[in-house]
Amino acid sequence: MxxxxxxxxxxxxxxxxxxxxxxxxxxxxxxxxxxxxxxxxxxxxxxxxxxxxxxxxxxxxxxxxxxxxxxxxxxxxxxxxxxxxxxxxxxxxxxxxxxxxxxxxxxxxxxxxxxxxxxxxxxxxxxxxxxxDLINSLESDFYMGDLNTYIQLDDNTYYSKNGIIKEIDNSSSSHVKKLYNPIGNESDIYFQFNKKSIAYYKEMKRINGIRIIIFSFAGFIFVLALIRMIKVAFRPVIKSLDKLKVLLSNLDKNNIDLENIDEFKQLELISNSLSKSFDKKIQTLIYYDELTKLPNRKMLHLLCSEMIKCNSEFALIFIDLNRFKYINDVFGHSAGDELLINFSDRLQKVLDEKGIVTRYSGDEFIIIYHSYEGNEELQKFYNEKLLAEFNEPIEFNNTKIIVEFSAGVAVYPKDAETFNDLIDKSDFMMYSAKENLKNQKLVFFNDDMYSNIIKIENIKEQLKSAVDNHEFVLYYQPIVNEDKIVKKVEALIRWNNKELGFVSPMDFIPYAEESGEIVKIGYWIIEEVFKNLSEFKNGQENIQISINVSPIQLMEFYFAENVKEIANKYNVDLSQICFEITESVVLEENIIVYDNIHLLDKFGAKLALDDFGTGYASFSYLKKYNLNILKIDKIFIDGGKNIDYKIVNNIKNIAHLLDMKTVIEGVETEEQFNTLSEIGCDYFQGYYFSKPVPLDELKKALSCDRTGTGDNF
Incomplete structure (x- = not known):
């Protein structure tokens, strides 16, 4: 209920x-x-x-x-x-x-x-x-004698209608009956019956019988009245017993014969049966899932622990339904429940004697495959039996649907020696399988894959506190003109974590975006650049700073306003700032992104399209978004072929037609620089001029570079 x-x-x-x-x-x-x-x-x-x-x-x-x-x-x-x-x-x-x-x-x-x-x-x-209330209910309807009820508390005292006592009177004048943990919370219940009161009621019953015989002729009407009175007197007892019988039948199917037994004996039999039934019902609640009737997580732990104790080889198959949230959203939770029941029935049918199906949580199921004879045998069973079963649609809510799922496997003792490790490793493999939804492949545990997943999860976890722990630092890479004079620098983030060591941006930026931590990191970069902006000068000339902005951050509703607020805080002229965005951002055509870019332009900031040529952006997008700078990716000059430089020249010409400046990335040799200068590119960036350096090193090089040629880098 x-x-x-x-x-x-x-x-x-x-x-x-x-x-x-x-x-x-x-x-x-x-x-x-x-x-x-x-x-x-x-x-x-x-x-x-x-x-x-x-x-x-x-x-x-x-x-x-x-x-x-x-x-x-x-x-x-x-x-x-x-x-x-x-x-x-x-x-x-x-x-x-x-x-x-x-x-x-x-x-x-x-x-x-x-x-x-x-x-x-x-x-x-x-x-x-x-x-x-429980004590009153047990005592109020019992009129065959004096009954006191005591419930044991944690401190070994006893709670009764008269308050808390330290011990129960178990003298010769009373009879005490103990029910062991009938409730299921480790609290025993004691019934104390007063023997004299019970004897008195029995004697009264015997005397009344004699009186009926003696006065039967003289008082027939009186006898009828007396019988009626006795029935009335015992009605509460009968009523109480009836209630207990109903409760007992609801808890468990039983075959206790209560016919032709006096009420006191009935009460004793029922109390014993209730204790057993309570225990059985509670065991079911604790160890079995109420919806699917499958063993639950606690029973899974017990079963696996027993097999591990016996050193029995087995495989743990972790299964998770794909798109179950969609089913709940479209058809409702009741339909989702029906699907889970039908899915679990199908799983049990396929497994038969080969394993035990358990429900782990939500739409997750774990199979204890105790017939494991090797990966090849299990893969064959999975492909030919289990997957084949689910090629047929499942019926629920008057509809049919093909159920797809992802599955990962860990084997005891080959892959893990403890229950928790088996769960973790099969779970990781299942999520690895989820990455390829078109192929319901069974993914077996793999040390290299697992180590990589552990590393990724560790990166995600460490990212949460990286800003607060001051683990990030900014490096700056100069951007020069055709005379090799430093006109701009690009701010590049570096991360040195005490546990992971140095982590490359390529290794952590994707996961920062996936987890949403990139928003916090992005604002830290902006604040750090704005705070130190006055340090960026080449002689008397201000240097423009480029900041990379994640697509996630550009999708924030108030991103541009927040940038403006930080600029006001540090008295920054936004014309000194260039925000670099990726091709994927302009391809999205997101209205919030468009508004943020438009506002940044309105506030005076410059906008650059980064890594042009690596994606699918067209020149029509450049015109629509009113961008200022086009950064041409290094892939066009790595080969050093004439055709590559011709492509760069054509991109540069179209950019100039759109009133955009160009920055060519990845310049590493003098030959590349000379050729690109002849083509007419506006700015150049790469290791030929300088690798990314810390702020102090950049300031030192700029202060020593009196000619402004960048020769001190």
């Missing part, structure tokens, strides 16, 4: 939006509270079950059937443990704690809610149980 609430499409949708309560419409609030009230109605027969709640983890609010509160952080609750999320547990029963709103002793049944798209922890559905 709680799981159904936790998987409600509407509730998952609201939690996944990560909105605050104030952003949720009144209608949506009503829908959530209505769902809570509907589920609450199922609890009416169980007085010890209290409130149902829906909690958002990112937005820190709680929906209760009485309303909602906007300040509830599930991560700060005393019963919340990191291991629940680390293990991606679906449901738990909490330790006994004080309720945040009433202060009462309670425990909660919690169904965690994860995003069906990426497995992110969104929140939880919570059912609260107050100990007072």
């Amino acid at each position: 709680l799981a159904k609430l936790a998987t409600s499409d509407k509730i998952v949708e609201i939690l996944e939006d990560n909105r605050t309560v104030s952003d949720i419409s009144v209608e949506e609030k009503k829908q959530v509270i209505s769902e809570l009230e509907n589920f609450q109605s199922y609890l009416e027969n169980f007085t010890f079950l209290h409130t149902m709640n829906i909690v958002s983890k990112p937005s820190k609010y709680i929906f209760r059937n009485q309303g909602f509160n906007s300040d509830y952080d599930i991560m700060e609750r005393s019963w919340m443990k990191d291991e629940y999320l680390d293990n991606k547990q679906d449901s738990i029963i909490t330790d006994i704690h004080n309720d945040i709103y009433t202060g009462k002793k309670s425990f909660s049944i919690v169904n965690f809610i994860y995003s069906p798209n990426d497995g992110e922890f969104l929140g939880a559905a919570i059912l609260d149980v107050y100990l007072d």
Whole structure:
């Protein structure tokens, strides 16, 4: 029941939006509270079950059937443990704690809610149980004697209706029955029956029988009334037993015969069965996925650990569905659930006795392939059996779809010797397979590939703190005119990380763009250049500084305004700045990019198209974007052939027609420089003049270069 609430499409949708309560419409609030009230109605027969709640983890609010509160952080609750999320547990029963709103002793049944798209922890559905209510429910309907109920707490004290006690009276006058961990949170429950009171009720029952015989002729009407009174007296007991029978049948299918057994014996049998059924139900919740009925992550860990303990060779196949988010978005979460169920059924059918299918999280499945006989055998099974099964479409939501997935493999003990390493390595291989969606190839673990992936992940992680740790530095490469006079310099970033050492821009820029860290890095470069702009002079003449701008940064809505703000901060004339953009930017025809370029031009900055000739940009784009400088890539002069120089000459001529200056990159020899000078290129850049150098070295060379010819580089 709680799981159904936790998987409600509407509730998952609201939690996944990560909105605050104030952003949720009144209608949506009503829908959530209505769902809570509907589920609450199922609890009416169980007085010890209290409130149902829906909690958002990112937005820190709680929906209760009485309303909602906007300040509830599930991560700060005393019963919340990191291991629940680390293990991606679906449901738990909490330790006994004080309720945040009433202060009462309670425990909660919690169904965690994860995003069906990426497995992110969104929140939880919570059912609260107050100990007072549970105790009252157990005691109030029991009239065959005096019953006291005690619930064991963490400190080995016992909670009862009369408060907390240190020990239970187990004298000859009482009988104590212990239920071992019936709730599932390591708390035992003790029933203390008063023997004298039970004997008294039994004796009263016997005396009443004698009286019926003695006075049967004299008081037939009275006997009927007495029988009626006895039935009324025992009605609560029968009612209580009936409720326990219903609860027992809901927990588990059982064949307990309760006919022709007195109520006290029934109670004893039911209590024993409840203990076993609770345990079985909780084991199912802990070790099996509620949606697909497959073993879950915790059971996967147990199964693999057992095989590792026995040193049994096996392969772990990590499978992730492709485009599952698209299916959820188009067809809805219920349809997505149906697809996952059908997919898991197909997997189990194919594996049969060869392995065990488990659901890891969201749209991720892991197969324990215990029939492993080598990579060739597994590859053959994967191609001929597993892939063949999914060549046929899966039916769901009255439609059919071909399901594609990516798969990676790690083998014990060849590739890894621990469960966590097997998971990590098969996971990495799966993501490597995802890079080629057209070919559902099974990617086996490879040391070189894995080392490269680890290196990339480490680069991504270290990038997050590189700016704050002052790990970046700028180098500057001079750009000269036909007289070899330094007129411009290009700012080039360098990264020296204490763990990775020197990392080439080619090795980290793509991942900085992928992760979004390039935005922070880009603003650092701009601020660093603007801060030191007054240092860039050749004699009395200001030198223009070129800054490379990532396409990601140009897609920021307020990029140009932010540049202007930084320029004002350091009193910088933007005519001294040239922003270099790539061909891919102008090909996108993005309106935000276009507006940013237009504003930078309006603010006075110069704009250059970098590495012209390596992509597909045409001269029509140069005209549309009103660029100032065309940087011709070094590929046109590397060969040193006449045809290459003719191409450079034609590019230069068209650039001049568009009122653009040209910079030729990669000039490394005097012969190249002389030929390009004769062609009429405007500016030159390359190792023939200078490699990129630190600011201090650049300043020193410029100050010593009294002739302005660049000979000191």
